[in-house]
Amino acid sequence: MNIGLTVATYLFVSRLVPSETLAQWGPAQEGYFPFVLIGMAMNGAMLSALTGLTHSLQLQKAFGMLKPLLLGRSQPEAVLLFSSLYPLARAGVDLMVYLLVGWVVGGVSLTGANVPAAVVTACLAIVAFGSLGIVTAALSLLFHCGTPLLWAIGSASWLLGGVLYPQPLLPRPLRWAAQLFPFTHAIQGVRAALLDGASLGDLIFPILVLTGFSLxxxxxxxxxxxxxxxxxxxxxxxxxx
Amino acid sequence: MTLSAISVANLTKTFPGSVRVMSFRPARPPRIEVLRGIDLEVPRGEVFGLLGPNGSGKTTLLEILATHLLPTNGHAKVNGHDVVRDAPAVRHAIGYCPGGAVGFDPRLTGKRNLEFFALLGDLPRVQARERVTEVWELVGLDGFRDNTVVHYSDGMRQRLALARALLTDPPVLLLDEPTRGLDPEASALWRRFLRERAVEELGKTILLVTHDLLEAEDICDRAAIMQRGRIVADGPPSELLRAARPGRSPRARAAVGVG
Structure with missing residues (x-):
């Protein structure tokens, strides 16, 4: 429901942005709506992967379930791993729902897409953000302050990641800063695979960045x-x- | 194989004061000494009561034995396993009922909650279902299988918490105020259940935290009274109760933490 409303909102916003305007800042044959749809889809999926474990931990604490969970015969690492799986799966499903709604509502066609390259890049992005989610969950255990970090990362991804606008639009220092964050490479990689049909070979740099980040x-x-x-x-x- | 199910030697626990990260005048926060040299032996098959006022350290001791807290000094063993060095083995040996019988997903039915914890306890799926059915009947929750936990009364939650503690058939049960919130009749039934089923029939060792000396007399073989992190008296509950009666000498009453 939330995804549907968000996609519909950006469908109307996209009518204010002519393709020529977007083309000034980079390749945009398909117009603004497919551009922003993929940005939103990747941003939503990465934030789900990032926040899922922390939210799950907070819920378990609120229900008083964390102690009984840790009393089980499984190692804490296993509890952590399995608790991370749902947010990761949810992130993947969110991504597909965004694209599906974009196709149904906005008629976005991805006929020229390189689907395997997009899937590989998206999966790596979700794992990379899931691993960052483990760190923020650990911080919430250590200092009870994982949530501000999540806000900071979420806000930075909106500003720097190229979710709503092409990155060349940013001033040079912010463009440099954006290169330090994995979401920039994830969004650019998936966008290139889905809109321009970029191959795995073309996407080797974002793939290496996301893999290295996860490792x-x-x-x-x-x-x-x-x-x-x-x-x-x-x-x-x-x-x- | 040790004779004691629970063995505690010179156990201390001091909580570090919480550091205020955003403070302009960072000061060393005061440390809170909660346990001060606890010694305790609970033989197998015994029900041992821990009594004392709020803040005396009873729950902290239980949490250390349940491996939720690390002791500052001293040693504690459950079923022969050290709670620090061999925490996974301790977790295998205990069933823990936290105070207030919390720790269930209120959106799921009691049965689904138990199945989840049975799987977490490494029981294969089929065996987990069988075991859930067994403990469900054992604690007398028949008829409530399809109710979500949010609709359970305090008494039903207590039973559910005990059912969870019994799932993996551990030899030692750690119970934190299991009759809190129950009416007198339900409390009596509960105590009889623990004594007759859990101890006499299933041979469990129980360490029970309670505020109620009468409850301890009803169910416990022995009890200890804690005050300010120390055990100030221990022995059969009837003796502790006799010493605590009004009219006894102030010294006798002080020895069991009253008066």
Whole structure:
């Protein structure tokens, strides 16, 4: 429902943006609506992957379920892994729903898309943001302050990631800053695969960035989560929201 | 194989004060000493009561034995396993009912909650369903299988919490105020259930936190009274109760933490 309303809103907004205006800032053969649809879809999916585990932890704390969960015979890492799976799957489904609604409501056709390249890039992006989500969940255990970080990342992705406008529109320092964030590469990669039919070979740079980011963040996230659990056991804050 | 189901030696727990990150005048926060040198032995098959006023450290001790908290100093073993060095084995050996019988997803039925925790306890799916049915009947929740937990009364939640604690058939049960919120009749039924079914029939060892010395007398073989993080008296509940009666000498009453 939420996705449908969001897509419909941007369908009307897109009528204010002529294709020629967008073309000044980069390749945009299909017009503004497909451009913004893919930006919104990727942003929504990445934020679902990013926030899912923290929200799940907060819900478990609110229900008092975190302690019973950790008393199970599974290792905390396994609990963490399985708790992360739903947000990741949800992110993938959100992405597909965005594209489906865009096709139904806005008639977006992706006939020239390179679907395997888009799927690989999107999956890597979701895993990369899921791993960042593990780190923010660990911070919420350690300092009860994971949520401000989520807001910061979410806001940065809107500003820098090229969700609503092409990045060349940004001043040069912000363009440089945007290159430091994985969502920039994820959105550009999926957009190129779906709108321009870019192949896996064409997308090697964003794929490498997203893979490298995941390889660093997953072990870091698990380590931070274990430190968070240990500290919560010392401080007695395991059940605090 | 040790004789004691629970063994605690010189256990202390000090909580670090919470650091205020955004403070302009960062000061070293005061530390809170909650347990001060607790020694305790609970033999197998015994019901042991922990009594004392709020803030005396009863729940903290239980949480350390349940591996939710790390002790500051000293040692604690459950079923022969150290709670720090061998925490996974301790978790296998215990069933824990937290105070207020919390820890269920209120949107799911009681049965679905138990199935979830049975799977988490490494029971295969078929065995998990069978075990849920067994403990469901054992704690007397028949007829409420399809109700979501949000509609359960306090008593039903307590039963559900005990059912969860019994799912993996652990030898030791840690119960934090299991009769809190129950009416006197339900409390009596509950105590009889713990004594007759859990201890005499199933052979469990129970460490029970309660505020009520009469309840301890009814169900416990032995009890300890805690005050300000220390055990100030221990023995059979009837003796503790006798010493606590009005009219006894102030010294005798002080020894069991009253008067």
């Amino acid at each position: 660093i963040m997953i072990p870091l996230g698990v380590l931070a989560f274990n430190i968070g659990l240990s500290r919560a056991r010392v401080r007695g804050t395991l059940a605090e929201c």
